[in-house]
Amino acid sequence: MLAYIAQRLMTGFVTLFAVAAIVFLVMRVIPGDAAVMMTGAGAGVVSDEELAQVRKKLGLDRAIPIQFADWAGDVARLDLGTSLRTGNPVINDVARRFPYTLQIVIMAMVLAVGIGVPIGVIAARFMGTGLDRAIQAFSIAGLAAPSFWVGLLLILGLVKYFNWSAPLFWEPFWISPLKSMSQLIWPAVAVGLRQLALIARMTRSIMLEVLGEDYIRTARAKGLSEWTVVFHHGLRNGLLPVVTLVGFEFAALFGGLIITETVFSVPGLGQYVVTSILARDYPAAQGIVLILASIVVLGNLAIDLLYGWLDPRTRLQGA
Amino acid sequence: MIALADPQMPAVTLPPAASPKRKTLGRRLVRNMRRHPLGTFGFVVLAIMTIAAVAAPLIAPFDPTVGDSGALFQPPGATYWLGTDAFGRDILSRLIYGARISLAVGVGASLLGVTVGATVGIVAGYIGGWTDSVAQRLMDAMLAFPMLLLALAMATVLGSSLQNVIIALAMPIVPRGARIARASTLLLKNTAFVEAARAVGCTDLRIILRHIVPNTFAPLLVIATAYLGLAVVQEAALDYLGAGIQEPDSSWGLMMSGSATSLALVAPWIVIFPGLAICLAVLASNLLGDAIRDILDPKLQRDYPG
Secondary structure (H helix, E strand, O other): OHHHHHHHHHHHHHHHHHHHHHHHHHHHHOOOOHHHHHHOHHHOOOOHHHHHHHHHHHOOOOOHHHHHHHHHHHHHOOOOOEOOOOOOEHHHHHHHHHHHHHHHHHHHHHHHHHHHHHHHHHHHHOOOOHHHHHHHHHHHHHHHOOHHHHHHHHHHHHHHHHOOOOOOOOOOOOOOHHHHHHHHHHHHHHHHHHHHHHHHHHHHHHHHHHHOOHHHHHHHHOOOOHHHHHHHHHHHHHHHHHHHHHHHHHHHHHHHHHHHHHHHOOOOHHHHHHHHHHOOOHHHHHHHHHHHHHHHHHHHHHHHHHHHHHOOHHHHHOO | OOOOOOOOOOOOOOOOOOOOOOOOHHHHHHHHHHHOHHHHHHHHHHHHHHHHHHOHHHHOOOOOOOOOOOOOOOOOOOOOOOOEOOOOOEHHHHHHHHHHHHHHHHHHHHHHHHHHHHHHHHHHHHHOHHHHHHHHHHHHHHHOOOHHHHHHHHHHHHOOOHHHHHHHHHOOHHHHHHHHHHHHHHHHHOOHHHHHHHHOOOOHHHHHHHHHHHHHHHHHHHHHHHHHHHHHHHHHHHHHHOOOOOOOOOOHHHHHOOOHHHHOOOOOHHHHHHHHHHHHHHHHHHHHHHHHHHHHOHHHHHHOOO
């Protein structure tokens, strides 16, 4: 197990490094570097000398590998630079916004697992019936609906029929957990619907396989109740792939959040990254993209390790 | 990375042995269509959308860019079947013209992404060793970026023309295509027929082109179909965020963006119909993809007698 952990950590680290390199390179190869964006030189109001000065101040006149080493050193010290738009250190902006995003992710995942797994099990248990068809139709539709459209419709419905209005101030969780949860439930629903559908579909197909196994027949033959057979004997064995899916879906969730937070105007990381990229706020965009990608890499690493622990066979396969 | 059963990814299997008696393509197609009504439905929907997109000028009842100032926010009715927007433009006509962009981007991005990805995956898998390790880490790194984020960054950097949006949306598909192609290649590399080809003196290039590439086609086709739908959604998302297609062009995502959101209270059809169009396109490509996977997966084929 130790060797396995060491090897996984190593690949994880290499991947992180590659992520940083990609972020850095993309930001450098683009036409119009940071200096051009900052000064708005494209419009022709800034002279070449002024541009060169800004470049020098930003260190953009140095060799690329040196710039990268410098940047990587700053990042390692959690110094992501200063946002051009807000004027705050990027890391402060991130710290303020991250709780909202994390809360939506957790709420969406709880919804998706809490509803997706049971309805997947039910669909498998009642395979071929109208109930199964309905659940399948729901999950196929859920996979097809774009999350921002679901969000728009939710807002529309809430405003029209429940006199809802978008909160002007989003309560942080630690000040008023209940209020915060009631505010963030709608973005969580919008972003979690796809995951719910995916989990329901996957649970169904796994459970169909599991429920056909010999030991399930044995359990039934022993006279155990249907509930015990399906949930204790069946689900317990079908859960491992679902756990993995949930883990990998965390990454997809962050993607969905980018747009859902914009739809609902939640002041989270997703909205921040969109406005930063669109405003060409170069340090902020770079920093957050790096943070989001790192979360994904670390999440996948955690899942890999968890999986290796739960299922010893994966450890033997190596890289 | 663990080889897990990702529902979006087809199982990577070896190609089925050729059946002794080959049925004609037409007969097989009809048989498959009868066996997969949902897949057929998906295919028909995509076909209709494609025809509508190509023949947009002939079909669309109104000009998609010119509005009737006397008919703002008309609800769906006899003249404007799906209503009009804030500029009095016909929603149906805009949807039909929007299909051009959505489908072009969807098909273009998924083909481009899968082709580039497959090239990387096949070469890396075939050569192995260091090349493979480097390519894998690079692909892992690309997988770490949420799809929309990567596309958004690329679209902003490249500028929002149709080609650039296609390239931007192809980027996130590359590592996913590479993963599938590499897995297939690793399996194929050790098969008897590749060994035989090598024994008779085929060059590596010939082995890749003639023996490996054709056999990776099936799983790649499946993901290309699946990513078509995903690319359509992401394109709409880019447009919605303002990083994609720009006014006065019409695209499904654009129709929902900007002021459309606040106007939706007055005229909900402005956002409902474009969203439905996206849902339908994605649904169709998912169903078609599922059917293709069922047809191409030999393990499943054995389950169906005949």
